[in-house]
Amino acid sequence: MSHPRLLNACAAMLRRDLTLAWRRRGDIAMPVLYALIVTMLFPFALGPEDTLLQRIAGGVVLVTVLLAMLLALDAMFSSDIEDGSLEQLVLAPQPLALMLGMKILAHWLTTALPLIVIAPLLAAMLHLPGAVIPVLLLALLLATPLLSLLGAVLVALTAGTRRSGMLLALMLLPLCVPAVIFAAGAVAAAQQGLPWLAPIAWLGAALVLAVVLAPLACAAALRIALDA
């Protein structure tokens, strides 16, 4: 009997967050615009040579997407903390980790998915060969949820503080090093015509681990941060 109710609660949580995001559609466009502008700056700074841009294209797209996600990460819980609904969520009978997992999913759908959709455009701006683009998309599909999950734990830790923007970047950097290495490794291997499955498999393994552990860690972190 409790299972349908739990599923209903999950669906309601997801619907609420997606509706809220849809009401402020402009905010969804911001990370996308940011990523476009940052990618555009690279040819200006490094010169428009095809060979150079091709070599750095995969890494630039990955880092740009990571930075755009970092900018949007700060807002994950902020409005819910302001209006007190996050505290209601902590008090609710449903398991907090599951509810936070739904919030993370909604956040990933509204910030990372648009970035993945325009990633081929970003890659094309830097002349990444068309054959590599599917590998880049696969790497992004595995790496962005990983970053959302890790980021959510850190955002939850800073929930009780005022100035968290730069601090978030400082805390996320050491955690996202492996994700960036493996995602960029896969793209670079594909570009050189080498087998690229191993780093993708590592990313997938890390993602599975994070999907299980990160919501639990996020709930624990939020309890610490809100416990005043």
Add this chain to the structure above:
Amino acid sequence: MSNWIPLWLHKLGSPPTFYRFAGALRPWAMALALLFGAIALYGGLVLAPADYQQGDAYRIIFIHVPSAWMSMFIYAVMGVAAFIALVWRLKLAEVVAMESAPIGAAFTFITLVTGSLWGKPMWGTWWTWDARLTSELVLLFLYLGVIGLYHAFEDRRQGARAAAFLAIIGIINVPIVHFSVNWWNTLHQGSTINVFGQSKISWDMLWPLLSMMLATKFYYIASLFSRVRTDLLALEGGKDWVRKIAESEARQ
């Protein structure tokens, strides 16, 4: 009869007892740190022979390697203290974890600086994106993240708990980072000193290194104790035992 040890440990966890204990031990730890440090410097810079390949330039090892050991050892201490702080909510464990972070960050910074000074004549470059160098840099950022998060909260105990949680996440992350950057790029030499089995270093060079290791350990104890004492006074400002200390110092 034999339960005085757990009893003593329990008592040690209370701030006033630890304050007195740390105050009594700190000068001894500092003296031992200076003694072992001086012996190590004399042994390392004067007595030890020059390396057949690197000449005298290798002597920076007597600072570099003990600092690198300490940077990881202190992170482990911080992680254990953070775990104790989160599970049993011991105030002392929170303070120990948070006051270890700046000392660990300093040792990590020294490791990076001496490593880059050593790298210039040996590898011909100040910095290279090698696996060990990169993990050490990531370790520095982990320390700085913990320190930053601790100071971002207005309530110190809440900040300590949040930062303790971050320290534990970092402990899980360190092996992953180390493995991933190893896979990515490696130039640094492997370990020379092996706890199990034969070390690949001459005894003339090994004993100053071990002496310096003891010196850094004792320095850590001395530095940690004085930091913890200060922090305990600030944290327990309104309590009776702090007032008594303040009154007795005012009388002198």
